[in-house]
Amino acid sequence: xxxxxxxxxxxxxxxxxxxxxxxxxxxxxxxxxxxxxxxxxxxxxxxxxxxxxxxxxxxxxxxxxxxxxxxxxxxxxxxxxxxxxxxxxxxxxxxxxxxxxxxxxxxxxxxxxxxxxxxxxxxxxxxxxxxxxxxxxxxxxxxxxxxxxxxxxxxxxxxxxxxxxxxxxxxxxxxxxxxxxxxxxxxxxxxxxxxxxxxxxxxxxxxxxxxxxxxxxxxxxxxxxxxxxxxxxxxxxxxxxxxxxxxxxxxxxxxxxxxxxxxxxxxxxxxxxxxxxxxxxxxxx
Numbered sequence: 667x668x669x670x671x672x673x674x675x676x677x678x679x680x681x682x683x684x685x686x687x688x689x690x691x692x693x694x695x696x697x698x699x700x701x702x703x704x705x706x707x708x709x710x711x712x713x714x715x716x717x718x719x720x721x722x723x724x725x726x727x728x729x730x731x732x733x734x735x736x737x738x739x740x741x742x743x744x745x746x747x748x749x750x751x752x753x754x755x756x757x758x759x760x761x762x763x764x765x766x767x768x769x770x771x772x773x774x775x776x777x778x779x780x781x782x783x784x785x786x787x788x789x790x791x792x793x794x795x796x797x798x799x800x801x802x803x804x805x806x807x808x809x810x811x812x813x814x815x816x817x818x819x820x821x822x823x824x825x826x827x828x829x830x831x832x833x834x835x836x837x838x839x840x841x842x843x844x845x846x847x848x849x850x851x852x853x854x855x856x857x858x859x860x861x862x863x864x865x866x867x868x869x870x871x872x873x874x875x876x877x878x879x880x881x882x883x884x885x886x887x888x889x890x891x892x893x894x895x896x897x898x899x900x901x902x903x904x905x906x907x908x909x910x911x912x913x914x915x916x917x918x919x920x921x922x923x924x925x926x927x928x929x930x931x932x933x934x935x936x937x938x939x940x941x942x943x944x945x946x947x948x949x950x951x
């Protein structure tokens with residue numbers, strides 16, 4: 667028995683709607699697949715770019731070492747490496763101090779690029795280079811050099827992770843990143859003070875600050891300035907210790923009750939503008 671005309675028309679309409687919905691779902695799935703593939707391809711090329719940057723940077727350091735450093739004996743060459751302990755720093759300092767007077771620019775240039783390289787790729791060893799600066803250079807020059815290297819290296823690390831890591835983090839924990847970004851936006855006028863505070867205090871490792879800042883939308887300018895100013899107090903302590911490098915037995919010897927008090931004082935001062943600004947705003951409200 668054939669269905670009534672009204673029912674037949676309704677069934678045809680439902681069939682068309684189902685077909686339309688099915689086509690839309692298929693196109694949506696295809697779009698998602700294409701987007702996923704594009705993101706994967708982009709991430710792959712970002713890692714390739716990071717690898718290329720690393721190789722070029724390492725090659726540049728090797729070129730400078732081979733081309734511009736003065737002729738060294740075999741024993742001296744064995745000590746030209748990134749220090750991993752205070753003993754390595756002593757041996758490296760003994761070699762470089764011999765050539766600092768006659769090849770000052772070479773030593774400064776090699777120190778500058780090595781420090782930035784370590785900071786850019788979050789490679790340990792910069793603490794020993796900070797101590798070494800106090801042994802090799804006059805105190806004001808050493809402090810400025812360490813602060814500049816730290817700020818530039820951290821900024822390069824920021825940019826590299828923005829290129830490579832940001833996409834991965836947003837892909838796997840987008841909700842949490844959104845929450846962090848909202849908090850940063852809420853405290854945007856105090857970001858410089860917070861950055862200085864974090865650099866002075868040991869609550870978060872510097873490499874962690876470098877790689878998370880681009881993910882949570884910390885602007886590069888307060889990041890750079892906050893790093894330059896924030897690393898000054900701990901660098902002051904390390905450089906001061908470097909002036910007596912031959913007496914040190916470990917990097918912990920640089921930490922004294924006086925240096926801890928100094929860091930606490932500077933950390934407190936860095937947050938005072940935030941406290942005063944909030945009290946003033948509360949009175950105005």
